[in-house]
Amino acid sequence: MTHAPGGRPAPKQRNEIAGVPIRAIAIVVIVALSLWFLFANLDRVKIQFWVFTVTAPLWITLLGTLLAGGVLGWLLKGRRMK
Structure with a gap:
């Protein structure tokens, strides 16, 4: 454990909950909700x-729409970081 000046424990980082990064928690929640939504829609449809x-x-x-959105987000993230 790291200590702040004066021997006190350093405060937890704001981007973590119980030592788990908030980004990882958000990813798990989004994936779980996406899977639930996919499997709740099993009917056959006509796509024109x-x-x-x-x-x-x-x-x-x-699923195709979700994957296309993920690829698009990944590609746009790469442009933003440059």
Whole structure:
């Protein structure tokens, strides 16, 4: 344990809860909610593109949208950090 001047324990960092980073907690919560949402939508739906229509389980469509959003966020994060 690190100590602050005067021998007192250093205060916990604000970006941690019980030693676990808040970012990790947020990721776990978002993944759990996403999985719950995917498996709550198992019905088959018609997806109409410009030229053709596809019938597929809604969870596959939602998963594709989630993955596309994740890739887009990852790509935009890379641009922001430069």
